[in-house]
Amino acid sequence: MSKYPDLDLDGAHVAITGAGQGIGRATAERFATLGARVSIGDLDLEAAKRTAADIGGTAHHLDVADAASFAAFLGDAEQANGPLAVLVNNAGIMPNGGFLDLPDALNRATMEVNVFGVVHGMRLALPGMLERGRGHIVNVASLAGKFPVKGLAIYNASKFAVVGLTAATRLEYAPHGISISAVLPSAVDTALASGLDMRPIPKVKPGRIADAVVDSVRSRAAEIAVPGYVGALATLAAVTPEPALNAFRRLMRDDRALRPDSPERDGYRARLHQDTQREENA
Numbered sequence: 001m002s003k004y005p006d007l008d009l010d011g012a013h014v015a016i017t018g019a020g021q022g023i024g025r026a027t028a029e030r031f032a033t034l035g036a037r038v039s040i041g042d043l044d045l046e047a048a049k050r051t052a053a054d055i056g057g058t059a060h061h062l063d064v065a066d067a068a069s070f071a072a073f074l075g076d077a078e079q080a081n082g083p084l085a086v087l088v089n090n091a092g093i094m095p096n097g098g099f100l101d102l103p104d105a106l107n108r109a110t111m112e113v114n115v116f117g118v119v120h121g122m123r124l125a126l127p128g129m130l131e132r133g134r135g136h137i138v139n140v141a142s143l144a145g146k147f148p149v150k151g152l153a154i155y156n157a158s159k160f161a162v163v164g165l166t167a168a169t170r171l172e173y174a175p176h177g178i179s180i181s182a183v184l185p186s187a188v189d190t191a192l193a194s195g196l197d198m199r200p201i202p203k204v205k206p207g208r209i210a211d212a213v214v215d216s217v218r219s220r221a222a223e224i225a226v227p228g229y230v231g232a233l234a235t236l237a238a239v240t241p242e243p244a245l246n247a248f249r250r251l252m253r254d255d256r257a258l259r260p261d262s263p264e265r266d267g268y269r270a271r272l273h274q275d276t277q278r279e280e281n282a
Contacts, residue, residue, distance in 0.1 A: 018091030020047025
């Protein structure tokens with residue numbers, strides 16, 4: 001029997017970051033079909049508005065790296081849709097390249113969005129959930145939070161941080177009726193992983209991640225890997241002798257994230273650099 005109070009999604013308020021497209025949009029669609037009142041937060045307000053119009057939710061501008069922006073998002077969202085029942089920390093970026101090649105500004109942006117974006121959301125959402133004695137937070141991490149990959153060092157670091165943050169805060173707030181779960185996708189078929197050939201790691205569709213996020217409201221599981229077997233493989237890798245693991249890595253050509261594999265990846269990296277420069281010059 002679960003130690004957490006039940007959460008009826010019909011009429012419940014669910015706030016999702018980075019929900020203008022990709023995993024966030026698919027997750028918003030799933031929650032809406034279950035009757036939830038969905039708040040769509042995204043740096044791209046026009047994308048948020050399109051998603052909100054399609055599912056019947058509300059759209060809000062959100063820069064997760066800015067605590068004040070996150071506070072404004074949740075304040076406006078609660079005014080529109082009522083007390084927050086579920087927060088989905090989904091927004092993230094994934095630059096790739098050699099550790100010494102990526103600029104400091106992009107490294108900082110990765111940590112600000114992927115780690116402190118989650119921290120801001122949790123610190124802002126938890127007080128109200130504690131007051132009500134119920135609530136659920138889902139942090140969309142990554143298999144990269146368990147399994148390091150050449151060319152993704154800072155991204156790996158950010159997702160390892162989210163996995164650890166989720167595990168520690170889960171222990172801290174479980175006695176108060178608040179559940180905190182991490183969803184760990186393998187590579188996902190969205191702009192985030194565009195142009196990266198990660199085989200044999202499978203690329204999954206955003207809908208599968210969305211299903212796992214929604215299912216976590218029922219199961220309150222600590223971690224959910226998608227697909228499920230990749231979590232077991234990451235655990236196995238942690239106890240595999242390094243020579244054997246390195247031989248496997250060479251076989252799977254695990255250096256492919258050190259370089260863009262396609263014009264699509266070049267385009268994604270260029271957009272990240274532009275966004276970073278824009279933030280620095282603001």
